[in-house]
Amino acid sequence: MDEENNYWRKCGSCKKEIGFNTIYQMCNVSSCRKFVYCSVDCWNLHNPVMNHKSSWAEENRSPSKVEAGIVQNETANAPRRILVQSKTLNSNASDDSQEILIVASKLKQYIKDKYDMNTAANVMEALSRDVRRLTDRAVEKARSEGRKTVMDRDYE
Numbered sequence: 001m002d003e004e005n006n007y008w009r010k011c012g013s014c015k016k017e018i019g020f021n022t023i024y025q026m027c028n029v030s031s032c033r034k035f036v037y038c039s040v041d042c043w044n045l046h047n048p049v050m051n052h053k054s055s056w057a058e059e060n061r062s063p064s065k066v067e068a069g070i071v072q073n074e075t076a077n078a079p080r081r082i083l084v085q086s087k088t089l090n091s092n093a094s095d096d097s098q099e100i101l102i103v104a105s106k107l108k109q110y111i112k113d114k115y116d117m118n119t120a121a122n123v124m125e126a127l128s129r130d131v132r133r134l135t136d137r138a139v140e141k142a143r144s145e146g147r148k149t150v151m152d153r154d155y156e
Helices: 040-050 105-117 125-143
Strands: 024-028 057-062
Touching: 024 040, 040 057, 105 125
Parallel strands: none
Antiparallel strands: 024 057
């Protein structure tokens, strides 16, 4: 059997191997659930780094080899293929064209506090259209420069 099949995953802090059918700890915060920890002490090391305000370690049991789908045959060592459908500007434009991109409460509060005026509901739709148009231009500018990250300078 391969050496890589002797454990389920590695600890997110100390990198110790967590075996199959073994107790491990997991953070209750949804953005940290991809990491697992071999003990509460290792989980506790990540808490100050991640700056969670209210979190705890959840005790779980790792799957057995059978549950994890680790079997000894020729397909177990075959490379895993993951197919991902990429989104382009045109493929999802019709789906998201009506979605509001502006936080209405924040904009209304800003206008009320600064100018003592009210805001009509259809302002959010108009601003969302403008934001989409500006973002489409910024994405094209980033692509033309060979980047996959849209930066503030792309909006200028």
